[in-house]
Amino acid sequence: MNEVRISTPEGAAATISLFGAHLMSWKTADGKERLFLSQRSALDGSAAVRGGVPVIFPQFATRGDGLRHGFARTATWRLAGQGGHWAELVLAQTDLPRNHFQSWPRAFELRLRFELKGDTLALRYTVRNTGLQDFQWAGALHTYFAVAEFDKATLDGVPFSGALDEIRPATPQLRLDTGAGSLQLEQQGFSEWVVWNPGAEGAAATADMDDGDYRRFVCIEPARVDKQVLAAGAEWTGQHSISLIP
Numbered sequence: 001m002n003e004v005r006i007s008t009p010e011g012a013a014a015t016i017s018l019f020g021a022h023l024m025s026w027k028t029a030d031g032k033e034r035l036f037l038s039q040r041s042a043l044d045g046s047a048a049v050r051g052g053v054p055v056i057f058p059q060f061a062t063r064g065d066g067l068r069h070g071f072a073r074t075a076t077w078r079l080a081g082q083g084g085h086w087a088e089l090v091l092a093q094t095d096l097p098r099n100h101f102q103s104w105p106r107a108f109e110l111r112l113r114f115e116l117k118g119d120t121l122a123l124r125y126t127v128r129n130t131g132l133q134d135f136q137w138a139g140a141l142h143t144y145f146a147v148a149e150f151d152k153a154t155l156d157g158v159p160f161s162g163a164l165d166e167i168r169p170a171t172p173q174l175r176l177d178t179g180a181g182s183l184q185l186e187q188q189g190f191s192e193w194v195v196w197n198p199g200a201e202g203a204a205a206t207a208d209m210d211d212g213d214y215r216r217f218v219c220i221e222p223a224r225v226d227k228q229v230l231a232a233g234a235e236w237t238g239q240h241s242i243s244l245i246p
Contacts, residue, residue: 004079004087012116019045020073021089021112023053028119028244032180036144036217040208048073050208051144051217057110057127058137060225070139071096072110086115092130107131119244128235135230140194140223141240148179150197150215160218163199167192167225175245176220182245187222189238194221 003024007013011029016022026034037051048054048069057072058064067074075096077089091110111126123141147153150160154177170192174185187193196219198206203214222240230236 004082004089006082006085006087006114006116008085008116008118010118012119012121014114014116014121016087016089016114017049018077018079018089020049020075021055021077021091021110022049022073023114023123024049025052026121026242028181033146034121034178034181034183034242034244036146036213038209038213040210042208045076047208050206053123053144054142055110055112055125056138056140056142056223058104058108058135058139059227060138060140060223063138063225064227066104069142071104072139077110077112080111085117086113088113106133106135108135108137120241121243122239122241124237124239126235126237127230129230129232132232134232136227137230138224138227139238140190140221140225141238142194142219142221143240143242144217144219145176145178145183146180146216147218150218153178153218155195155218155220160197163202163214164195164197164218166195167223168195169193170222174220176218184243184245185220186241186243187239189236190222190224190240192223192225194223194225195219196221 002018004016015025041050054073077091080088080090107130109128113124115122176183
């Protein structure tokens with residue numbers, strides 16, 4: 001995979017793949033990896049990556065008649081700009097393979113900006129309707145957080161237990177205690193938080209995940225689960241930041 005790397009003088013670093021604009025790794029200045037990435041995930045562009053931060057567009061899961069979670073996570077994005085501690089990737093309708101173009105005949109542009117600020121990772125997700133007709137879309141930043149032990153991690157003080165698939169109304173922030181540090185999660189523009197973990201049975205039934213992987217992560221993602229209209233010429237922006245709490 002073609003990758004982009006960004007870093008700070010303090011030692012924080014991130015790696016982003018052009019395949020899916022996928023955040024593969026984020027390490028805070030202490031050198032600790034804060035994201036989970038399955039060792040069984042395909043990394044050759046043949047399938048969506050399991051772990052990191054998959055980009056979901058234009059539908060969430062199977063809530064639509066297109067590809068599950070959409071095509072953005074398996075499309076090849078372009079690098080629009082890069083500095084030492086930031087990078088921005090872009091995907092437009094004309095970048096899509098013909099089979100996607102036929103299933104999504106609407107003009108659009110997606111932009112995803114990644115920026116490191118100390119021990120904070122900031123993501124800005126922009127959806128633009130570049131066509132002459134309105135379209136409906138849904139999306140999310142499907143973040144896989146690494147945890148020391150799933151059932152000992154907590155979200156706003158509440159431990160996790162068993163398989164999870166929760167959709168919660170958006171709140172400005174959450175606190176995730178991973179067992180290897182505490183993270184503050186913030187969002188703007190999205191309408192929900194989705195909290196997910198497949199549990200033991202789900203992990204065992206998932207080809208690109210080891211049976212015990214469910215113990216090593218929890219997904220907490222800012223999302224717009226249900227499709228909403230974006231008018232012709234209009235633009236939507238959502239922001240998501242993750243900060244290590246000292």
